[in-house]
Amino acid sequence: MIHIHTIETSSLGDRSYLATDGQVAVVVDPQRDIDRVLDLVEQRGLRLTHVLETHVHNDYVTGGLELAVRTGATYVLPTGSEALFDHHAVGDGDVLEAGAVRLRVLHTPGHTHHHVSYVLEDVEGDGEGAIRAVFTGGSMLYGSTGRTDLVSPAATDELTHAQFHSVRRIARELPAQTEVFPTHGFGSFCSATPTSGTASTVGEQLRANPALTMEEQQYVDTLLAGLDAYPAYYAHMGPINRSGPAPVDLSLPEPVDPAELRRRLEAGEWVVDLRQRTAFAAGHLPRSLNFELGTNFVTYLGWLYTYGAPLTLIGASEEQVAQARRELVRIGVDDLAGAAIGDIEALADGQGLRSYRTTDFAGLAAALQQGPVQVLDARRNDERAQGYVRGSQHIPLHQLNVRLDEVPEGELWVYCGSGYRASIAASVLDRPDRQVVLIDDSYDNAGKAGLEERPAEGDAPAGSA
Known part of the structure; x- marks a missing residue:
């Protein structure tokens, strides 16, 4: 019996998955902070054999390469991903075996040209497999599809038509009871239009997904009309993922004392206060910026932040700064200039606070x-x-x-x-x-x-x- 565990990253509207027969496991689209996967593997006594990517991600830095290196698993990417490191490339019709888990590759372009989905079969003792689920990445989402404008403006129309046919192929080739496990679509800007629900099947999508309920041109026109701005940090994700992300560092940044904090503020550096917005409004250091640590923190900081600029965090506790650090490495903001932790009055060290x-x-x-x-x-x-x-x-x-x-x-x-x-x-x-x-x-x-x-x-x- 195959079990599928969901590893949710609500701050980016994404999900990763671990599928296991109880002994061996495969992981699909892992986030950068791979300790969550490693803990799950260790707790359940599993052996990780494959790390799979549905596509080169534009909304986060993958943890796939490091996870594969750390565990000795085979790192699987779609043919055409242009990854610059050793990996196992798969194309349409290829099959991967991991104990009782069998994965068949479907080429489902649309979100990107190289995008694939993985059909999971639960292999019985006689070697026959029953289709259980499909990992759809940024193709078939819950009541929506992945956006098609992330590759280039010139390719958007072509990819939108391709997305329509990819979702229809999934619906045509898989049984109605097949469970659908998308990577995007839980608040992610990688979704073309808002999604609905937290679980679904192919049969349910036949009634709910615009690619399955609309004619092709109507779907294309609707999707294109729904596309609006997406976070600026997306431009950095693909290149990082293709070149191979560095090993993740979740350690606390170096401490910053009040005098140095004041110097950085006066120099116009990025100094981000993580406290709740009403606390910040009541009193904050002049020229500091308030990105409240919460579900939307990393999306909007990543959207406004100038990549490579010195970034200092202000937090009420080490736990708050540690969580912000975890969120930031997910979008490739690794080199923090430091953190000032404690009561805002103490950090002000005599200088006046602003309020509104x-x-x-x-x-x-x-x-x-x-x-x-x-x-x-x-x-x-x-x-x-x-x-x-x-x-x-x-x-x-x-x-x-x-x-x-x-x-x-x-x-x-x-x-x-x-x-x-x-x-x-x-x-x-x-x-x-x-x-x-x-x-x-x-x-x-x-x-x-x-x-x-x-x-x-x-x-x-x-x-x-």
Whole structure:
């Protein structure tokens, strides 16, 4: 009997998988922090024989190479991956054997040209295999498919058509009861459109997946229309994964004392405060940036961060810094300049702290009754197109650093979909010549407060860019 264990990385919206017959195991699409896999293998007394990649990943640095080297497993990548290190290349129809686990390779291009899926068969004593599951990577997701614009703009249309046919092939060739195990689609920007559910089968996808419920051109048009910006750090992932990532380092960064911390802030270096956004608003070091350690931390820090720039962390505890370190190595931010840990007043060492107000959409509504208020929307274009606070200026968070000259001085109220991105924007904008107010609230409450305006069909929302 084959058991499939899910190793979830919710901060990147991804899953890795370990499949085992109880003695030997294979791993599919492992993340950089391979200690989670190694612990599972050791706890269950397994022997890892194969490490499989469905594709060269654009949203994280793989742990596959190091995991294979550490365990002696065969490292399997699709033909055409252009990996620059020794590996076992597989193509359509190839079969891999690992104890009672048999994996058949399906070439499923779309997310990338070389993308493959792995069909898992549970081999019985007589050697016959029953199809149990399919690891679909960035092909068939739950109610969606992987985005097709990560290779190049010129290849996007071709790959979108290929994605349609790849998902249809999976549905055509595999039994309806086959369990589907995608890598992406749990909040990942590698998903072309939002996904639905946390488990599914091929039969369920026949009723839910747009590649299986729409005609080809309708699917293509819908997918292309749904593509919006994706994190800037993606540009670094493919090259790192093809050249072979360095062994992971999860150790704590070097400690930074208050005097050195102040020097780095005054020099304009990247100094990131990991504390909860309301704590940061109540008191923080001047020129520090607030990326609250949580589910969205690594996505948005990676999106705004200048790769290679010195990066210092401020954390309330060693545990907080250690978790941030783990998140950052997943996207290849390895060389941290240090960490300052402790109470913010102690780290300030006598220098004054800055602060700003926090409120909700009801508070904004009350302020607007007293007179005009400058409001900044930090959400993406696709969110803005669904509705926005009347009279607000729109600068997506990922564009803010290059559009600072468009932001007015004086008091500025900042919102997003939940308060998280607004808190990052507020920390970027918090300067002596500008008073920031953080709207720490769900955007759903903007409508309840009577603030929302929806664009007419076909119209561009006011203040958008």
